[in-house]
Amino acid sequence: MSNKKINVAICGYGNLGRGVERAIAKNPDMELVGIFTRRDPATVDSVMGASVYNICDLLSEECKEKIDVLILCGGSATDLPEQGPTFAGMYNTVDSFDTHAKIPEYFKVVNQMALGSGKTAIISTGWDPGMFSKNRLEIDAILPGANLYTFWGPGVSQGHSDAIRRINGVKDARQYTMPVEKAMNQVRDGENPVLSVRQKHTRVCYVVAEEGADTAGIEKAITTMPNYFDEYDTTVYFITEEEMREKHSGMPHGGSVIGCGVTGEGNNQVVEYSLKLASNPEFTGSVLVAYARAAYRMNQMGLCGAKTVFDVAPAMLSAKTHEEMIKML
Amino acid sequence: MSNKKINVAICGYGNLGRGVERAIAKNPDMELVGIFTRRDPATVDSVMGASVYNICDLLSEECKEKIDVLILCGGSATDLPEQGPTFAGMYNTVDSFDTHAKIPEYFKVVNQMALGSGKTAIISTGWDPGMFSKNRLEIDAILPGANLYTFWGPGVSQGHSDAIRRINGVKDARQYTMPVEKAMNQVRDGENPVLSVRQKHTRVCYVVAEEGADTAGIEKAITTMPNYFDEYDTTVYFITEEEMREKHSGMPHGGSVIGCGVTGEGNNQVVEYSLKLASNPEFTGSVLVAYARAAYRMNQMGLCGAKTVFDVAPAMLSAKTHEEMIKML
Numbered sequence: 001m002s003n004k005k006i007n008v009a010i011c012g013y014g015n016l017g018r019g020v021e022r023a024i025a026k027n028p029d030m031e032l033v034g035i036f037t038r039r040d041p042a043t044v045d046s047v048m049g050a051s052v053y054n055i056c057d058l059l060s061e062e063c064k065e066k067i068d069v070l071i072l073c074g075g076s077a078t079d080l081p082e083q084g085p086t087f088a089g090m091y092n093t094v095d096s097f098d099t100h101a102k103i104p105e106y107f108k109v110v111n112q113m114a115l116g117s118g119k120t121a122i123i124s125t126g127w128d129p130g131m132f133s134k135n136r137l138e139i140d141a142i143l144p145g146a147n148l149y150t151f152w153g154p155g156v157s158q159g160h161s162d163a164i165r166r167i168n169g170v171k172d173a174r175q176y177t178m179p180v181e182k183a184m185n186q187v188r189d190g191e192n193p194v195l196s197v198r199q200k201h202t203r204v205c206y207v208v209a210e211e212g213a214d215t216a217g218i219e220k221a222i223t224t225m226p227n228y229f230d231e232y233d234t235t236v237y238f239i240t241e242e243e244m245r246e247k248h249s250g251m252p253h254g255g256s257v258i259g260c261g262v263t264g265e266g267n268n269q270v271v272e273y274s275l276k277l278a279s280n281p282e283f284t285g286s287v288l289v290a291y292a293r294a295a296y297r298m299n300q301m302g303l304c305g306a307k308t309v310f311d312v313a314p315a316m317l318s319a320k321t322h323e324e325m326i327k328m329l
Numbered sequence: 330m331s332n333k334k335i336n337v338a339i340c341g342y343g344n345l346g347r348g349v350e351r352a353i354a355k356n357p358d359m360e361l362v363g364i365f366t367r368r369d370p371a372t373v374d375s376v377m378g379a380s381v382y383n384i385c386d387l388l389s390e391e392c393k394e395k396i397d398v399l400i401l402c403g404g405s406a407t408d409l410p411e412q413g414p415t416f417a418g419m420y421n422t423v424d425s426f427d428t429h430a431k432i433p434e435y436f437k438v439v440n441q442m443a444l445g446s447g448k449t450a451i452i453s454t455g456w457d458p459g460m461f462s463k464n465r466l467e468i469d470a471i472l473p474g475a476n477l478y479t480f481w482g483p484g485v486s487q488g489h490s491d492a493i494r495r496i497n498g499v500k501d502a503r504q505y506t507m508p509v510e511k512a513m514n515q516v517r518d519g520e521n522p523v524l525s526v527r528q529k530h531t532r533v534c535y536v537v538a539e540e541g542a543d544t545a546g547i548e549k550a551i552t553t554m555p556n557y558f559d560e561y562d563t564t565v566y567f568i569t570e571e572e573m574r575e576k577h578s579g580m581p582h583g584g585s586v587i588g589c590g591v592t593g594e595g596n597n598q599v600v601e602y603s604l605k606l607a608s609n610p611e612f613t614g615s616v617l618v619a620y621a622r623a624a625y626r627m628n629q630m631g632l633c634g635a636k637t638v639f640d641v642a643p644a645m646l647s648a649k650t651h652e653e654m655i656k657m658l
Contacts, residue, residue: 104655141643267607329429
């Protein structure tokens with residue numbers, strides 16, 4: 001690999017964008033060109049002091065020449081469906097598109113644009129989709145017919161927290177998804193249990209109610225909310241704003257992919273990949289940055305079009321030399 | 330991918346060869362051409378009824394035409410240093426070469442032979458080296474500077490069992506490598522401990538002594554044996570032949586790779602990949618078979634020479650179609 005630094009830019013500057021910015025600083029083979037935002041750049045302060053530009057500048061020839069990989073840190077609901085294809089028509093990109101049902105369609109349009117521009121776009125990276133998907137695929141390849149289980153948490157779910165915040169009388173809320181230890185241990189012991197939604201995860205909610213709000217009503221609105229909570233055992237705690245700030249301002253998350261297959265005459269083989277993350281966006285950002293290195297290199301090798309974590313060889317992610325890697329075997 | 334079955338052959342028929350044979354039977358896109366052995370084929374019974382041939386037949390044009398991938402199941406001490414380069418000069422190969430210090434040299438000679446023949450040789454697969462190496466590399470790429478820990482066991486170590494069997498007065502022996510739970514939990518909790526050899530693993534030995542043997546002498550010979558036991562806390566139990574047969578005839582193994590990195594302002598990020606295997610050779614065999622699929626495909630794509638697990642994209646391992654994979658994201 002050459003000694004040229006990889007010029008990386010960030011598009012979208014929320015929690016994930018900040019996680020990516022911090023991760024780039026830990027990779028000496030990369031340089032952060034700048035952060036591109038839809039907001040007024042003057043109002044955005046970068047955590048590590050990077051330059052902030054208007055997103056429209058990404059259309060300039062100067063940017064196109066300078067930026068080797070653009071990391072898309074927008075949301076999957078409205079940002080990425082538009083930005084993913086558009087920017088794959090101009091840049092090597094990496095994103096964390098995670099609307100599961102729409103991934104095939106998203107892959108298709110991004111692929112068309114990237115093939116047209118001769119760029120490489122690695123979509124749906126992060127940890128799930130991403131590292132978890134990769135492990136599910138690998139376990140299935142090594143142990144055909146293995147039962148695959150995914151447990152999430154303990155961790156904060158942004159979507160579920162937001163759903164609670166929309167209830168009348170709720171000032172703030174934080175929802176934790178908790179895996180059921182007993183179920184996980186059954187899986188680890190090779191019991192291959194059939195598990196309902198309720199048997200795999202529970203939900204714990206911390207809520208700050210507005211003064212005089214009907215807390216019993218709020219609790220009922222949460223626990224019976226369709227899709228979000230009705231299929232789960234949910235516990236609701238009402239706390240003060242102060243307690244919320246002190247104890248629940250982190251963004252921990254994690255989970256496990258567990259595969260259990262059988263070989264030979266009834267030999268259980270259990271594979272587990274698990275994450276315990278103090279900061280979900282900073283870990284996701286770190287994954288995106290490693291895949292940015294891969295996007296740049298794969299493009300250099302002429303591997304254009306949309307790619308997923310399944311298409312990326314581990315060596316592409318690493319800054320190590322071939323000799324250093326061989327020593328790591 | 331085409332509908333042609335991948336014709337696979339096994340070279341060397343010990344525990345690993347049997348594991349590979351059983352694994353091939355679970356992969357409908359593969360066909361076992363036969364087992365090739367140095368022994369008299371008439372004396373070898375295959376567990377699944379495959380045809381057994383003399384290893385010299387592998388030099389024939391007929392075999393070279395028929396076999397898509399040859400899985401080398403010999404040992405790393407004497408078989409593979411010779412067979413690896415030789416057969417990479419004729420076949421796509423996969424092996425589990427695991428003499429760590431000699432891997433760079435082995436890679437070099439196998440690479441030369443495979444480049445010369447236009448074949449693809451994936452070396453040092455299995456779980457360590459193999460899946461564990463891959464996870465160490467990936468964690469290091471995602472979390473630069475992360476502390477990487479590898480724990481082995483609980484599991485039977487063949488090399489240590491053999492070392493005990495060579496002691497005077499020992500009729501049979503089985504050695505289990507045990508990870509120290511306390512140390513693993515410190516690592517999982519992000520404490521980044523500095524661990525000595527003794528603090529990471531203990532060794533438990535089950536020994537059948539010959540009648541009238543000096544058991545105290547045997548115990549001392551084991552616990553003080555240089556390289557093998559002297560740096561560990563070792564416990565020795567003397568048992569009967571019957572108990573050995575009943576309780577210690579399996580070949581369980583496993584272990585964990587745990588990486589702990591820090592992102593942002595002191596956020597611990599812990600990644601763990603762990604295996605709990607009822608049969609070590611059957612799992613290793615299953616890994617080799619998945620990499621055999623990759624060797625065949627990579628060769629079809631013109632990717633010749635020696636490769637390692639670092640060079641193989643996850644999609645290469647899987648029998649699933651692109652559409653099926655995208656759905657697994």
